[in-house]
Amino acid sequence: MTTEKIQGGINAPKGFYAAGLRAGIREGKENKDMALIYSEVPAVCAGTFTRNIVKAAPVLWDQEIVKNHGSARAVVINSGIANACTGSLGYENCREEAAYAADLLGLAPEEVLTASTGVIGPQLNMEIVKKGIKMLAESRSRTTEAADDAATAILTTDTHKKEIALTACIGGKKVTIGGMCKGSGMIHPNMGTMLAFVTSDAAIEQSVLQQMVKEVVEDTFNMVSVDGDTSTNDTCLVLCNGLAGNPVLEEDSSDLPVFREAITEILTWLSKQIAGDGEGCTRLFEVTVKGAGTRKEAKIISKSVVCSNLTKAAVFGKDANWGRILCAMGYSGANFDPALVDIDLESSKGSLSIVREGIAADYSEERAADILSANPVRAILHLHQGEESATAWGCDLTYEYVRINADYRS
């Protein structure tokens, strides 16, 4: 892998501008709540969206654009209100948001994607939204600070912004990719995550990009769970404006795997950021299944374990309660022989075998608690049934998760 990490987030690729600021949608006078991504030339766009049949207005709007146009110039994002379960007025507000931004930026409405995150139910205050869009259009810039502002403005209960950028050499040209996302609660993506945005100056065919994003999301965002709740707003958008000047990536381009690896690296990093910053969580919990008969079974089992409330509470309590892990594997729906299973725990404090052939290994509970006290914590589950593997990312279940969600709206 020949990627290199750099600064600049979503502004790192050529031709992208960002902005993030407070318009007044979220409570709390300090909280930024609107962001803009803008490309100086048309960018091919790919997207994956929530499979929840209750879809937010911006999801419906973006799906239409990705499907029928496959190209965009801007994304307008707000936090604070999800614009979900808002009926026809909600959709009309979303359309008006895109049209207003398009007007200010000299674009067609269908060149403007939108995304929202926050409380389900309330309508957007369009006066505030329009004021925000005007300020965003005026203040957009190519600076790292502007990218940081955008990454901050999309957050809700997240505790820190999540942005990354890297370069790769493709077709003899330096191609740059940037990404940002937000996660925290209602995170059990069934296609993308709450909100994730990736920019790149790569030149690539839209159909190739869409297929690639769909596949990579399956192995990254779709392997994350904070609480088992699939949002109404999950959106992952990837914009590629071609300014790197590489030969356009097509299905049979020899450099396509390099770009795919770079995208995978970005989405994997963002996925781990979301899991590790789950609502109230103290630790990223990474579960890898090895030796599965099929990759699908490896995915089902690893995801079942990161979704288990009992296992998550045990991680919070630094309790090597392997019975709960084996139990969650057992009810996952995947097939395996419990009598063959080995389980190891691993962290920066070392590693420990806790189960051998389905029953307790002879280990020290104190040593296990010590390993579980670090962050991140990894569990490796070996099925000894085949050669396939998969990894899922989750977090521990804490008092703080309950506090945040018992009192989210007040």
Add this chain to the structure above:
Amino acid sequence: MTTEKIQGGINAPKGFYAAGLRAGIREGKENKDMALIYSEVPAVCAGTFTRNIVKAAPVLWDQEIVKNHGSARAVVINSGIANACTGSLGYENCREEAAYAADLLGLAPEEVLTASTGVIGPQLNMEIVKKGIKMLAESRSRTTEAADDAATAILTTDTHKKEIALTACIGGKKVTIGGMCKGSGMIHPNMGTMLAFVTSDAAIEQSVLQQMVKEVVEDTFNMVSVDGDTSTNDTCLVLCNGLAGNPVLEEDSSDLPVFREAITEILTWLSKQIAGDGEGCTRLFEVTVKGAGTRKEAKIISKSVVCSNLTKAAVFGKDANWGRILCAMGYSGANFDPALVDIDLESSKGSLSIVREGIAADYSEERAADILSANPVRAILHLHQGEESATAWGCDLTYEYVRINADYRS
């Protein structure tokens, strides 16, 4: 319905004896941890068991008996250790437990069912278990106190015992049915619940009983979720010894529906007890879906809502966060039109429309919080798609759930 509630729990039906006492398996000097159910004549037995592929030793033992013999005289139960993930030694211990009890009670080993609940992993101390069985055999009696002791001895993190008895008139005879169960954590039964035992003096064919129990469990225990974790030990056993003297109930008996209704009443009551005493919970949360196109969809949707961590935390916080309910309906996998959905909240404090046609009704948050402060809380979700309905039972998600499970073994 012509059933009548009476005292006596599992000892209420003719010919059943019970005992419950402390053998020394659980920690805490006060905790009873072994129970016995004994019938003075052979009882036909039906059972449903966990669908987790990691099955505890007693589940394997009982499945064999229900399938191949269909008749039993006794059940030996322990709490504290689940005898799950204990390998061949665990199964041998289970077999020895049955054989030892059979010897003392003058029965064949395959007339003795077993059940265990508690920590997954450790082996049973057979010296303690045998001492316990000896005391149980000696102290068994037909008193209400003995039934109470048995219902107490099967508990783990439950806060109170769960027992019921009722009578019905079948074939001109008074038939009595008693039941007890335990739930609390790792409760997301995929067939029965953690442990439930029903006794009756009804005369009934084993195949008719097995089919009825299977069907009724689908609508009762399988509609309960405390935390989404399906246990390795879930067991529901129904023993009918025929001493009521009614004509043997067969598939086409005109009184079979009466017995079925009585069994349904028992299992429904036990299911609500389990949900309402979920680990750490403060409130039973009952979700009824009405107007569904199919009964299966009504069940999927109602269960999805009671399983949603976000909805459960909102119930704990007395927050009428209907967006989370609609969200959980949407990712359930069932099909419906979100724009038609009405949602009402209901409790002893009154009822309130919070959603009409998929968007917020004009309601007072204070009034909603007041309704949500009572126990139990009910949500009625009307899909306006058809005539089918279903109910699921869960509970709120609290700090106490996290505390119990972060620190269960210590």
